Amino acid sequence: MNILVTGARAPIAADLAKAFRVAGHRVWLADSLRWAVASGSPYAESYLHLPAPRRDWDGFVATLIRECTRHAIDAIVPTSEEVFWLAAVRPRLPQSVNLRTSQLELLKQFHDKAAFASLATKLGYGAPENHVLHSRAELVQMRDPQNWVFKPVYSRFATQTLIGPKVEELQAIAPTLERPWLAQTRIVGREVCLYNVADRGRLLLHVAYEPAVRFGKGASIYFSETDDEALRRMAADFVEHTQFTGQISFDVIAGENGLVAIECNPRGTSGVHLAAQSPAVLAAALLGQGTALQTLSTEPRMLLGPWLLQSPGMIFRARDRALWARARDALCSAKIGWTQQLAAMAEMSWLALRARTSVAVVSTADIEWNGERMND
Numbered sequence: 001m002n003i004l005v006t007g008a009r010a011p012i013a014a015d016l017a018k019a020f021r022v023a024g025h026r027v028w029l030a031d032s033l034r035w036a037v038a039s040g041s042p043y044a045e046s047y048l049h050l051p052a053p054r055r056d057w058d059g060f061v062a063t064l065i066r067e068c069t070r071h072a073i074d075a076i077v078p079t080s081e082e083v084f085w086l087a088a089v090r091p092r093l094p095q096s097v098n099l100r101t102s103q104l105e106l107l108k109q110f111h112d113k114a115a116f117a118s119l120a121t122k123l124g125y126g127a128p129e130n131h132v133l134h135s136r137a138e139l140v141q142m143r144d145p146q147n148w149v150f151k152p153v154y155s156r157f158a159t160q161t162l163i164g165p166k167v168e169e170l171q172a173i174a175p176t177l178e179r180p181w182l183a184q185t186r187i188v189g190r191e192v193c194l195y196n197v198a199d200r201g202r203l204l205l206h207v208a209y210e211p212a213v214r215f216g217k218g219a220s221i222y223f224s225e226t227d228d229e230a231l232r233r234m235a236a237d238f239v240e241h242t243q244f245t246g247q248i249s250f251d252v253i254a255g256e257n258g259l260v261a262i263e264c265n266p267r268g269t270s271g272v273h274l275a276a277q278s279p280a281v282l283a284a285a286l287l288g289q290g291t292a293l294q295t296l297s298t299e300p301r302m303l304l305g306p307w308l309l310q311s312p313g314m315i316f317r318a319r320d321r322a323l324w325a326r327a328r329d330a331l332c333s334a335k336i337g338w339t340q341q342l343a344a345m346a347e348m349s350w351l352a353l354r355a356r357t358s359v360a361v362v363s364t365a366d367i368e369w370n371g372e373r374m375n376d
Helices: 012-022 057-070 082-092 104-111 113-122 136-140 167-172 229-242 279-286 304-310 312-316 318-326 338-355
Strands: 002-006 026-031 047-049 075-077 130-133 148-152 181-185 189-199 202-214 220-225 246-255 258-265
Touching: 002 012, 012 026, 012 279, 026 057, 057 082, 082 104, 104 113, 104 229, 104 258, 113 130, 113 181, 113 229, 113 258, 130 136, 189 229, 189 279, 202 229, 202 279, 220 304, 229 246, 229 258, 304 338
Parallel strands: 002 026, 002 075, 026 047
Antiparallel strands: 130 181, 148 181, 189 202, 189 246, 202 220, 246 258
């Protein structure tokens, strides 16, 4: 098959390209960045430059359709937040193209943190209390903020999340009808991340891992698998209840009263770095060709570049050296060299400097979707 993997800015795109190629498919990578980290993958036929959907919707649609026709693409596998824009384009894609994700309305139910909290509560995995805040007046009514977690309904990488904040920290929050916030009971326990692949309600692949090292307070950059039947059952419950198709990931806290699903990303996440160690299994699941849930045995993986960038002193800490010794760098394993990694970091840093914001914020600025109407 001819596979188009979008969102080449995501490190997991390099692993997806390798998995599909090892499984005997031809792969193209695409993104709106010039030096996306996976763009130089030796497992891809070529890299396709797409207009940014958030800034040039018409150009994005036209270019995507043209490239799908030109390369006789059979399936599109998204990695990042471009998944929402792709779901909106679905009716205009050639009929021969299989977009490996669910319909936009279902994706929104998982992406909207308030809607997901409601779904999690319905399935028995919700926090004790969830309150959607639409104004400052509603915010100030929240007593004992140290017992709550506050986050925008549409947000990512925990860049705006406040965990048990002080009263004065809440002064920076300004919920509105257009940009509501979620106040959620603060849960104490072990945090686990779940990466799953499903097809029409069937859970085909599941990996659970602990975020041992984070980049800032957001995404994990060190991944160590953990095995728990209760976590598999939870993922299967969400997938079966919604008849979900595609990649779906959960952030879960295992507290004293059981599992609480605190967030969901209906797309790929870093669990791919673990799942890709069984490339044929991963490729089959992503294409909906698996017949039963696959249980994988994996070794730890890390993103060494971001880790060194954030904590160059890690080499002097015994704990970090021990973690480093146990894991392989995911990008190097996917044959993404340091030159390509540095080029991608440089582009992101330049974009952040120009926009006067952080790399985390700018990393999704041109592809993120916050529930607004799309121009289709």
